[in-house]
Amino acid sequence: MGMDATAVVAELADKARLAARTLIAATNKDRTEVLNRIAEELQSSEIEILAANSEDMARAKEEAMAESMQDRLLLTSSRISDMAAGAIQVSKLESPLGKTLRENTLPNGLHLKQISVPFGVVGMVYEARPNVTVDAAIILLMSGNAALLRGSSSAAKSNEVLVKVMRRALAKTDISPDVIQLVPSDDRSSVTALLHARGKVDLVIPRGSAALIRTVVDGSTVPTIETGAGVCHVYIDVEADLEKALPILLNSKTHRPSVCNAAETLLVHEAVAAKFLPIALAALRDAKVKLNVDEEVAKIAGANQITVNLASEANWSTEYNSLEINVAIVPNLLAASDHIAKYGTKHTEAIVTQSQENAAKFIALSDCAAVMVNTSTRFTDGEQMGFGAEIGISNQKLHARGPMGLEQMTTTTWIVTGSGQIRA
Amino acid sequence: MGMDATAVVAELADKARLAARTLIAATNKDRTEVLNRIAEELQSSEIEILAANSEDMARAKEEAMAESMQDRLLLTSSRISDMAAGAIQVSKLESPLGKTLRENTLPNGLHLKQISVPFGVVGMVYEARPNVTVDAAIILLMSGNAALLRGSSSAAKSNEVLVKVMRRALAKTDISPDVIQLVPSDDRSSVTALLHARGKVDLVIPRGSAALIRTVVDGSTVPTIETGAGVCHVYIDVEADLEKALPILLNSKTHRPSVCNAAETLLVHEAVAAKFLPIALAALRDAKVKLNVDEEVAKIAGANQITVNLASEANWSTEYNSLEINVAIVPNLLAASDHIAKYGTKHTEAIVTQSQENAAKFIALSDCAAVMVNTSTRFTDGEQMGFGAEIGISNQKLHARGPMGLEQMTTTTWIVTGSGQIRA
Secondary structure, eight states, rough: OGGHHHHHHHHHHHHHHHHHHHHHOOOHHHHHHHHHHHHHHHHTHHHHHHHHHHHHHHHHHHTOOOOOHHHHHHOOOHHHHHHHHHHHHHSSSOOOOOOOOEEEEEEEOOEEEEEEEEOOOOOEOOOHHHHHHHHHHHHHTTTOOOOEEEGGGHHHHHHHHHHHHHHHHHHHHSGGGGEEEEESSSHHHHHHHHTOBBBTEEEEEEESOHHHHHHHTTSSSSSSSOBBBOEEEEEETTOOOHHHHHHHHHHHSSSSSSSSSSSSEEEEEEHHHHHHHHHHHHHHHHHOOOEEEEEEHHHHHHHHHHOOOOOTTTTOOOOSSSEEEEHHHHHHHHHHHHHHHEEEEEESEEEESSSSOOOHHHHHHHOOOOOEEEEGGGOOOTTTTTOOOOOOOEEESSSSEEEOTTTEEEEEEEEEEEEOOOOO | OGHHHHHHHHHHHHHHHHHOOOOOOOHHHHHHHHHHHHHHHHHHHHHHHHHHHHHHHHHHHHOOHHHHHHHHHHHOHHHHHHHHHHHHHHHHHHOTTTTTEEEEOOOOOOEEEEEEEOOOOEEEEEOOHHHHHHHHHHHHHHTTTTTEOOOOOOHHHHHHHHHHHHHHHHSSSSOOOOGGEEOSSSSSSHHHHHHOTTTTSSEEEEEEEEHHHHHHHHTTTSOOOOOOOOOOEEEOOTTHHHHHHHHHHHHHHSSSSSSSEEEEEEEHHHHHHHHHHHHHHHHHHHOEEEEOOHHHHHHHHHTTTTOEEEEOOGGGGOOOOSEEEEEEEEESSHHHHHHHHHHHOOEEEEEESSSSHHHHHHHHOOSSSSSEEOOGGOEEEEEEEEOOOOOOOEOOSSSOEEEEEEEEEEEEEEEEEEEEEEOO
């Protein structure tokens, strides 16, 4: 791509914006139809998609890509079906467009109405998961937005064919295929160009590693939504039901450790530590979780023949994304909140307590996207929370906070209707 | 300030965040009380405030500051009363905090509740209008946020005393005076530090010239809200009631030309141009508005002995902030919309038409914060729209669009309450 990346991205964005007019002019039924067509086309293009993906996979193996990355890159017949099923599921959701969010008439007779409208042209920057190409496109189309998709070069062949398949489906409808644009991934200049296409691109959403998210958020003049680095905590209160606490802890840490809503640190009130920790540490060890602990916890572990490491200062703020956890004893709820304020990332914090008063205190002291009371941190998730689909989890306070579904992919406009009113 | 600006801003932000806890822990009655105290203290400190302001004014005159800037810098007895009245008015508004925005119970028994919460620490970067120091502080306090205020060095003495007066009022309440912090304005390094205080500052809002806004939005790693450059248009449709059109046009352009919701361009449907333009151009001329017009308009002006200039390409995208307007004839509504899409800033666009169908078309084709149908562009304003107060007008699509009042100064959090649910 090189020198002309800015021109290339500008051209793609201009095409996308023009095409987006067909998407806005369409009815919700039309948009639903598009998603169904995409689902069909994905299913009927399985051979073509798998062939392209096997090219990416061959290159990944040649370049000795990490196994976990290879797993993310891999497409299979069942993963293609999942993408198609996702399109159908999203097509059945209520349209987020044209909703009246507020309406009133002023004393001077002016009628005010605030309605939901699409952003326009939305860029996605993501890593080697080709399913994001389809998942993001369908959420953006259903919410009336054109999509500029910039995936990883390691998934280039897969992404190319997936976009080709989706555009083929669009060609069978009244909506212009140009609403989906693949941004070349030959080199980094296209990312830079996308992040500086101010006025051409309305919003960029990064999805991937913390490093990718930082690059996008810090390097952009286009508005961005920071998504999810999660150093999430589970705090076991003095008033906790310890029988509930153990499965909540294990689920939060081990259910899917690689994602942002997994827990990284366990905080235990000192009054229940002697009772809870021997059981909890043993259960974590049995689940193959590496334990980084403070000195008090180390004593309890030692007395119970459980191997641990003393946590370094850096451990407390590390998002492991793997089977590794920090454990500390805190004197009270306030100390737990102070620890979270110091080391957390304002994503999801959980408290296990039977005391409504303590839960309320913990909620008031927390400054995060979601607080879990007596449940797993893993529930901070668009599908789990009933959004039907999720394009990412916002870990910032602007615009959307927490899981983002169709509704979060809209903005608003005011319509003020009068009969000649002027300002005095 | 110099080298240690980062440390200075970090310290102010830390103090503000700690103090913000007293603001969140307070009741709405407490916050109301604080604003009333501020109003009282402003009134009783008039002599002190005027003395400080006269120092700034003396320096402004020495440095030959532009008259219009001097007018903005000047504080008078009546302007101090206005600030105090503003505090009382905001104190009477409904609290935007703790509102339940969504609530439901999932099939697995989890109870979901989304509530409004403050951002936390909000920075304001603004120019030589000392009243912004008070206006911004009261909106931020009422919405539960701590305020980091970075005004212009030319208003340094005024801002210092205004912050001192407000902090004195806070000292008489249970809320920590540290919720209001003045960021030193000796040199630009404090702005840079504020814009990079990621994690310390939750949001920065610029208020002022287009250049200031660009500096803040482009140079920031802290989330920002872009406020209002406005190249607003008034389109006179073929179906317009021309008697309504003239006052709407004049009000949009001349009521207060220095602000962002003033009109910069008049677009007239060709079928009504011969009838409307002779009257409209004469009225604009009589109101001392400089006319930059296209060739067709120039012919009509010439035939009516009205002096005009031929508009350059640059004119169409210029925000004059003064008594100057562009005028063009367009063949139809679509051409008007195309012109707006090309030269507009997505702020406010007005259509004058008796046709509901044409109004609907214009609304659908517009991509802006507010569309005015048969009314003046000057109504894109928080007070006029019944928000009670305004901290600025968002000219971006993220978070808030259009006027921002108390509600727009909040974010949300999810509270998920269970009885031990885990993800399967």
